[in-house]
Amino acid sequence: MYRERATEPLLAARPAGREHGDGYTSGFGRWDRLAGVRNRPQRSFTEPGPLYFPPELHPVAAHPLVTAGGPAGVEWLLLRRLHDYLDFTTQLESLAVIPVVTAISRGRSGLPLPEGMRADAFKIVTDEAWHAQVSYDFARQVERATGVPAERPDGGGPPVFTERLDAIRDRLPREIRGVEALVFAIVSETLISGILAEIPRDERLPRSLREHVRDHAEDEGRHHVYFRAVLRRLWAALTPGERGAVGPHVPAVIHAFLAPDLARAAGDLRLLGLPEPSVEQVVAESWPREKVVRDMAGAARSLVRYFTEAGALDDPATRDSFEAAGLLRAD
Secondary structure (H helix, E strand, O other): OHHHHHHOOOOOOOOOOOOOOOOOOOOOOOHHHHOHHHHOOOOOOOOOOOOOOOHHHOHHHHOHHHHOOOHHHHHHHHHHHHHHHHHHHHHHHHHHHHHHHHHHHOOOOOOOOOHHHHHHHHHHHHHHHHHHHHHHHHHHHHHHHHOOOOOOOOOOOOOHHHHHHHHHHHHOOHHHOOHHHHHHHHHHHHHHHHHHOOHHHOOOOOHHHHHHHHHHHHHHHHHHHHHHHHHHHHHHHOOHHHHHHHHHHHHHHHHHHHOOOHHHHHHHHHHHOOOHHHHHHHHHHHOOHHHHHHHHHHHOHHHHHHHHHHOHHHOHHHHHHHHHOOOOOOO
8 A cells, every 4th residue: 555655646547757847947946045934933822812813804703693792702703713724724734735745746746847846846845834833833822822722622524625625536537536636736825825915914913923824925925836837737738638627627626725614604603602593694694605706706816817828718618617607707
């Protein structure tokens, strides 16, 4: 089992191909001086409450049925959302990004990547392990300062993106299964830098939290450029038939990363004491379908452009899938 795991490529059915060096310019030349793991301290949480997460990014906290219960419930919900954010970071890096960049660094991606991309992948592995570690540690500091546990009463279970990715994998032809992991890493690493940009600018939040997120965001800016380059090489390496098989599922991968975890939000509302009809109303009114589609389209605008530049939307079925998901809307 271990020998097989050590030798099989990420895209198992593809030949490893011949590495080439054309067109890649590393963004990691000053990594020793810029990377958070090399140059920034692990942030200490020292300023509890009352605002732990931007309420605009967690709309259930601003719903009238929630605010009617008083500020303590709103504060608790935003604190729970902070814990979810920190846990999501740890889980995303550990389960989704590090395995993919490890495969790239070891020459096991199944793609003909230049040696410089493999060398930079090692640096990304180090960055992402650090992000997972400091997010885990920061959550425990928040727990000690506030008394609200970082862990959920039910253990939390696996992050929702794992279930969504399993469903996508099951729909792919067997011979190209594994590509969903690479596409998800591309999607998450090119989208997360935009998501992280908002929190450091919000001066309502504790300074230590803003610094923690800013450190992460600065590293992810380099990762964004790297994975944009990986996308170009992935699409060039796929056959026309493989592109036609993979492309229509890309919007589902974007949804797997961006769509809110409604079940987890509902669970928090139940813990807050809202009756079931109110829970259903708050969730439905906080995330109406049109708002979710509009927000995802806005967040993914640059990523859609990258897939377009790579030629993914040249396939009619892929373009139709992007259109049906609302990702090509102009507003």
